[in-house]
Amino acid sequence: MDTGEILSTLETFDPELYGALQKSVENQRYELSLLPTANAISPFMAFLKGSVLGNEYTDHHAAEEKRWIERLASKRACELFGAEHAIVRLTNLAAASRVVFYALAEQGNTVLSFNGRKQEHTAGEWLSFQFESFGIDDKTQRIDLDQLAEQAKRCHPRLLIFSPVNYPRQMDYEALARIAHENGAKLWVDMGQNAGLVAGKAMRSPVPYADVVTFAANDSLRGPQRAVILCKQDIAEKLEQVVVNTGHVDIKGNTLIALALNFREAATRRYQAYCQQVLKNAQALEQGIMKAGVETLCGATESHLVLPRLQEGQNAGEMADLFWHGGILVKPDLMPTQHGTREYPILRISSLCPTTRGFHEAEMEKVGHLVGNFLLAGADVQQDVKKEIGRLIMDKPVFSSEWLPEAEPEQNATTREAIETPHKAEASLKHRFMEQILHLGGR
Numbered sequence: 502m503d504t505g506e507i508l509s510t511l512e513t514f515d516p517e518l519y520g521a522l523q524k525s526v527e528n529q530r531y532e533l534s535l536l537p538t539a540n541a542i543s544p545f546m547a548f549l550k551g552s553v554l555g556n557e558y559t560d561h562h563a564a565e566e567k568r569w570i571e572r573l574a575s576k577r578a579c580e581l582f583g584a585e586h587a588i589v590r591l592t593n594l595a596a597a598s599r600v601v602f603y604a605l606a607e608q609g610n611t612v613l614s615f616n617g618r619k620q621e622h623t624a625g626e627w628l629s630f631q632f633e634s635f636g637i638d639d640k641t642q643r644i645d646l647d648q649l650a651e652q653a654k655r656c657h658p659r660l661l662i663f664s665p666v667n668y669p670r671q672m673d674y675e676a677l678a679r680i681a682h683e684n685g686a687k688l689w690v691d692m693g694q695n696a697g698l699v700a701g702k703a704m705r706s707p708v709p710y711a712d713v714v715t716f717a718a719n720d721s722l723r724g725p726q727r728a729v730i731l732c733k734q735d736i737a738e739k740l741e742q743v744v745v746n747t748g749h750v751d752i753k754g755n756t757l758i759a760l761a762l763n764f765r766e767a768a769t770r771r772y773q774a775y776c777q778q779v780l781k782n783a784q785a786l787e788q789g790i791m792k793a794g795v796e797t798l799c800g801a802t803e804s805h806l807v808l809p810r811l812q813e814g815q816n817a818g819e820m821a822d823l824f825w826h827g828g829i830l831v832k833p834d835l836m837p838t839q840h841g842t843r844e845y846p847i848l849r850i851s852s853l854c855p856t857t858r859g860f861h862e863a864e865m866e867k868v869g870h871l872v873g874n875f876l877l878a879g880a881d882v883q884q885d886v887k888k889e890i891g892r893l894i895m896d897k898p899v900f901s902s903e904w905l906p907e908a909e910p911e912q913n914a915t916t917r918e919a920i921e922t923p924h925k926a927e928a929s930l931k932h933r934f935m936e937q938i939l940h941l942g943g944r
Contacts (some may be wrong), residue, residue, distance in 0.1 A: 510864035521644045529899050533868070533890050534830040535786075535850035537666065537694045537806060538693075540720045541857050541900040546759040550725060560871065570571060570757040581791055582708045584731035586644075588744055589760055590752045590878035591651055594691070597728035598622040604743040605713070605738065606630060610659035613652065614671050615644070616837060618664040630855050633658070637668070639838040642799045645667070646676050653684040663707075667834055669783075669799050671705055671805040678710035687712040687736075692853060695804055697721025700767040701776030704804060712736060721779075721805065721853055722901075723761030735902045769906045775856065779805045782852035785862040790871020795876050798847055800837055805853050807869075808836065809876060811846040820848065820876070827875060828890040829868075856908050859901030864893055 529541070529695035542550075543621050556799040571589060591597045598619050606612065614620065617634040636644045637678050639774030651660060661681040665672060674690065681688035685745060690707035696716035708714055714731040718724035732740055766772055779891040780803075785805045787797055798808040811817060824831045832849040850872065860868070871886050 518526055526910060528547065529635050531543070531614045531831060531891070531894065532828055533894055534854045535852075535868075535872075536832055537849055537851035538717075538720050538832075539830065540723050540854050542719070542725065543763070544725045544900055544905065546723075546725055547760055549759040549762060550755050552755055552758070553855065567666060567834045570754055570761060571752065574757050574761040574764065577730055577761055577768075578731065580835065581764045581768050582706065582731055584708050585713070585734040586732050586737035587738075588732075588740060589727065589728040589757070590749050590935075591728040592749070593726065594715065594717050594728045594822075596747075596749065597629065598691070599729065600740060600743045600749075601689060601713055601715065602628050602630075604740045605689070607658045610655050612660045612662060613656060613658035614660075614662040614688070616667065618666070619662050630659075634837070636839045636841075637836045639840070639843055643670065643914060644672070645839065646673065650680045650683075653680050654702065657684055658686045660689055661686045662691065664691045664693055665695055665804070665934065666691075666693040667806070667808065667836055667847070669802040669804050669805045669808060672707070674705060674707040674710040677707075681712075684901050689703050689713045689721050692716040694806070694853060696771075697723070697767065697853075698776050698779065700764075700906065701773045702870065703773070703776035703780055712867075715741070718763055722763055722767055723857060724758040727756060727760055727846070729760075733895055751931050760911075766906045771904060775904045778861065779852050781862050782856050782860060782865040783807055785865040786850070786852055786869040786872075789866040790873040790876075791869075792866075793870045793873025793877065795873040798814070798845055805851045807852070808847045808849065811848070812876060812939060815846065815876070815879075817846045817848065820879075823880055823883060824848075824872075825876060827886040829872070829875075829886070831872075857904065858894070858897045859903055860893075860897070865891065 508519075510573065513520075549919055554932060575587045578584065578589060588759060591600065599622055602619075602623060612619070613628045613635060614623045614634045615634070616636055617632055620632045622628075623630055628798045633652070635644070635649050635652055637643060639646070661677070663672065663677060678688045690711040690713075692714060693700055694705055694715065698721060699706045699708075700722065708731055713732050713736065716729055718729060730740060761815045770834045778787075781800045783805050787802050790797060790807065790809050798810055811820060817835065821831050821833040834847050834849045836845040836847050837843070855868065867889070871889055874882055875886050912930075
């Protein structure tokens with residue numbers, strides 16, 4: 502049954518769900534998402550997720566030869582990020598975070614975290630810690646590592662957590678690790694939406710310095726909805742045991758193979774070019790906002806993230822709702838300072854999704870100018886903004902062909918077969934089996 506037949510049958514069989522599908526297509530096509538966590542999945546991965554591997558799953562009890570796709574995904578994750586060990590069977594970032602807490606901390610331990618991140622994943626009597634927060638300096642709007650070192654020395658945390666989901670600057674991870682280790686703590690970096698930029702060599706990597714690194718494969722990596730844990734070898738067994746004990750015992754084959762391809766795509770020159778364009782687009786977005794007369798927080802962006810500051814008296818949630826009605830999706834937030842003396846109302850906006858759709862600097866600067874005008878004039882310019890956004894996205898696809906990966910012979914030579922099997926015959930059978938899966942999945 503081809504795609505047309507499936508859609509036609511679905512429309513007749515369940516018109517309610519068919520309508521929801523059509524609405525989703527319309528939203529993705531005709532709204533401009535500046536959400537940091539929203540991005541289109543790669544077409545290749547979308548294809549694999551719809552393949553017949555969706556009928557299979559890999560259980561942690563399975564024999565090694567049955568877990569070859571999981572081992573392939575794990576190996577590619579390690580190669581991509583330069584990690585010692587990778588766990589790829591987690592459904593989402595909340596689950597990955599709880600695994601890290603269970604493995605590396607005990608009840609009542611102090612956790613020192615940037616803006617209190619990860620506290621939302623510790624609800625319940627089994628995950629009860631004493632959280633202390635650190636944040637940006639009120640004057641410089643940067644993280645002051647000297648202040649952080651003093652705070653760590655005073656509170657002796659078990660975990661030092663840095664998650665830069667609302668910090669658009671590069672971080673000195675070596676210094677961060679030194680602060681953690683000198684005070685008896687493990688360093689945990691949740692890369693958030695910077696994961697893709699780290700993979701694409703557009704941002705510094707925390708992997709050489711952190712004890713554990715977590716990230717989601719969607720958003721910046723444009724992959725399936727999964728979470729990954731990278732860690733040092735000396736804590737790998739402890740983390741793996743917690744993964745099994747907390748119920749993450751199996752995973753669908755289609756998701757695993759999409760994840761494996763995700764890491765392969767992120768190692769290509771085409772993906773590195775995408776990441777460089779993400780940075781250029783973020784800078785252009787910020788310039789447009791500032792030219793409109795709106796300030797941004799933390800200085801010039803060094804990532805995909807831009808933080809426009811709201812005007813006096815504006816509510817971030819209400820502004821996000823106005824933007825939505827104007828055809829733009831944004832994330833409202835509050836940025837606290839180091840000593841909790843102030844909270845900046847901001848929007849968290851990103852260049853990730855527009856870049857995936859094929860936007861470049863000139864268009865992103867226009868978007869920034871529209872965002873700035875909207876923040877200054879509010880509902881008065883809502884309809885004008887919606888019209889302008891409509892013009893900008895009229896001919897933009899959800900995923901631009903500009904970023905589709907191409908074969909790279911020199912890379913293929915070094916990664917031709919990422920798994921080792923005891924017998925060449927088995928490898929050959931698996932290769933033919935994969936060809937059949939891809940053929941069936943494309944019918």
